[in-house]
Amino acid sequence: EADIYQxxxxxxxxxxxxxTLECSQTMGHDKMxxxxxxxxxxxxxxxxxxxxxxxxxxxxxSESTVSRIRTEHFPLTLESARPSHTSQYLCASSVGLAGPxxxxxxGPGTRLTVT
Amino acid sequence: QQQVKQSPQSLIVQKGGISIINCAYENTAFDYFxxxxxxxxxxxxxxxxxxxxxxxxxxxxxTISFNKSAKQFSLHIMDSxxxxxxxxxxxxxxxxxxxxxIFGAGTRLAVHP
Numbered sequence: 642e643a644d645i646y647q648x649x650x651x652x653x654x655x656x657x658x659x660x661t662l663e664c665s666q667t668m669g670h671d672k673m674x675x676x677x678x679x680x681x682x683x684x685x686x687x688x689x690x691x692x693x694x695x696x697x698x699x700x701x702x703s704e705s706t707v708s709r710i711r712t713e714h715f716p717l718t719l720e721s722a723r724p725s726h727t728s729q730y731l732c733a734s735s736v737g738l739a740g741p742x743x744x745x746x747x748g749p750g751t752r753l754t755v756t
Numbered sequence: 757q758q759q760v761k762q763s764p765q766s767l768i769v770q771k772g773g774i775s776i777i778n779c780a781y782e783n784t785a786f787d788y789f790x791x792x793x794x795x796x797x798x799x800x801x802x803x804x805x806x807x808x809x810x811x812x813x814x815x816x817x818x819t820i821s822f823n824k825s826a827k828q829f830s831l832h833i834m835d836s837x838x839x840x841x842x843x844x845x846x847x848x849x850x851x852x853x854x855x856x857x858i859f860g861a862g863t864r865l866a867v868h869p
């Protein structure tokens with residue numbers, strides 16, 4: 642079982658609110674990722690980080706922003722939530738290039754509903 | 757632009773049968789092909805993975821077959837069990853330093869007792 646945590650697990654919030662989805666991992670992994678997934682559908686990479694103070698946008702355009710000021714913490718922020726942001730958000734991490742595998746470990750996800 | 761195409765979208769198999777899920781990729785710069793299993797309400801978890809220099813990898817009841825020339829790979833679940841009922845995602849890793857995975861659309865497997 643991977644040690645990667647996401648809070649909250651479920652969030653229902655009104656339009657226009659600012660929200661931060663938390664993600665933490667205790668494995669010391671260099672790389673961390675945020676994916677957006679509609680229920681039962683494919684995962685789309687929206688942000689990734691290859692280390693502290695290094696973040697990049699993913700393949701799917703997203704209005705969210707991320708920060709990485711500590712290795713273990715990779716929060717995602719939406720400044721003004723909209724109904725189109727309703728989705729599941731999955732956080733993942735993996736070791737750096739020196740690791741034995743490329744496995745990405747996923748958290749349980751945050752299901753966000755914007756009303 | 758879907759670089760990894762997965763089929764079928766859903767699959768129903770009887771207990772004890774063989775489940776087969778197929779994926780095809782377009783980008784020859786992929787260098788690692790994992791399969792993830794996801795149960796409802798959970799994040800995906802790595803099931804089995806293969807590198808392109810190997811044609812087959814088996815772990816217990818799960819086997820990946822890889823055809824580099826056809827740019828296709830498949831997951832076979834032998835002796836399928838109701839506990840295998842989940843959504844399965846194939847993926848492909850882009851070579852380079854960022855360990856980026858491109859996921860297929862997923863296959864929802866239901867194994868009936």
